[in-house]
Amino acid sequence: METRLPFIIGDLLANAFVATVAVALTSWLIGGDWGMAVGMLAGMVIGMIVALILSLTMLVPVLGVMEVMSPCMLSGMFGGMWGGMWALSGGDVFRWGIGTGLIVVVVIYGLNLFVTGPRKVRT
């Protein structure tokens, strides 16, 4: 994966942005009112849809396709979970959103180091 500094910064900002929007939207729509389990599941789905829309319209053209969509959907999914389970507002929305985005990027970069590279195949 291309990991020059502009891409790393872009990935961090994109995931923090997507997760924050997902937290804000699901907090506003659900905010724990539907019960923990239903709120969490509904929040996950809404968060992933938000991530898909933001990725395709704003992020993919400047940051890449799968390198953007896979982590951003994960950020959106987790961001949506938090907003579905709890009524977050103000600074909490940013703290949970930005924190989620940063953690997702770190995990994806780590996983990517583990998964990528050549593999000889015997058939």
Added chain:
Amino acid sequence: MDIVTQEKWDRAARTFDLMSAYGPEWRWKPAKLKAFGRMQPGKKILFLALGTGLDIGAFPPGCDIIAIDISPKMVEKAQARVEAYDGNMSAQVMDVHDMSFPDNSFDQVFTSCTFCSVPDPVGGLKALKRVLRPGGELHMFEHTGSHIFPFNFMMKLMSPLASKFGPETDRDTVANVHAAGFEIREINNVFLDTVKTIHATN
């Protein structure tokens, strides 16, 4: 000719460079340079799918390449890049399922994000096998589905929507290459297990 697929990619041609020429190309360029760097001057090379010709910048000079794409609009947009290539290159509108080339016409076949979109991937790969000489090389740069949770789940979720405008996101291209009868030599994951290069022989 698959008219439905052709019309889909004709529509996509309008915004293809806007969506793909910057971020995606910047990110994939090192891997594409490595994959397409295996093109050898003096060999007959088939390249698909040409798109608007963005991949041509990663081709080594001096090669003899025939590029095909199902979309006339894509080929039209690619023409300037094809003409600027430092070698012998031509572009044709052709469906991989219905190629007019004789058997064993090519020494090497290269694909770029193709078998996420070909309607019958195993059938398309068998068609490539027909035009590739025995012992010839297949080199693919493809995005595929994932075997890693939760990405496999997300790819399956995205695929029905994505396929309306462009590619499917949950194809198991490695299994398809194997099912078409190629001998897989090397798989190189470029991003997670969703973007990869595949080297196989006929």
